[in-house]
């Protein structure tokens with residue numbers, strides 16, 4: 001069976017990729033035991049202008065959710081046997097993390113100066129690796145930062161103060177911790193596709209050393225820290241990515 005090629009950005013802060021959506025696809029592949037290779041992509045050349053996308057035996061699929069749908073149909077469906085209620089809960093939590101918490105993270109990383117100070121060196125390396133000459137790197141970085149800040153503003157999260165965004169993030173972390181409970185995986189004793197939408201966000205916040213309330217709140221949730229550690233050790237052992 002050919003290996004699924006995953007196109008992402010680049011590793012950062014001990015994470016296999018800076019984007020939680022790339023880590024989401026890698027998580028599903030690993031939970032399901034599907035052979036894959038992670039490659040450096042270029043979002044400008046990606047089918048939907050965003051990463052990740054995959055190449056599976058010549059078939060290109062963009063967007064982490066469509067990718068996982070393809071993997072479920074073609075290789076292994078981790079959600080077989082889930083109750084209708086758990087499926088509904090998974091759908092709600094997936095939206096909460098990917099469409100709401102993601103924008104909290106976006107502001108924390110790109111808008112908040114404390115976040116930018118932490119992520120910009122790693123981001124600069126990614127820009128250099130993509131072939132941008134050294135002298136132009138700061139210019140390109142600032143241009144992309146402006147675009148991301150504008151995206152956050154247009155989406156709405158970027159219109160709030162940093163304190164307000166942190167307040168929203170803390171509320172979401174509290175809810176996630178309450179819903180996760182003490183189960184080995186988010187919905188019980190087996191890995192399900194929802195783990196691919198929860199684990200990357202928890203791991204990213206814990207691993208990226210941005211001063212602020214998001215990381216301290218995540219660290220205060222022993223169950224989420226243990227969940228993240230468990231999945232990281234089982235599926236992303238050092239040297240495995």
Ligand SMILES: N[C@@H](CCC(=O)N[C@@H](CS)C(=O)NCC(=O)O)C(=O)O
Pocket residue numbers: 019020021043044049050051052062063064065
């Ligand atoms: N809905 C997409 C979201 C992916 C996404 O937002 N990717 C961002 C990085 S986290 C990206 O590629 N941004 C590059 C750009 O917008 O130019 C998915 O689930 O794959």
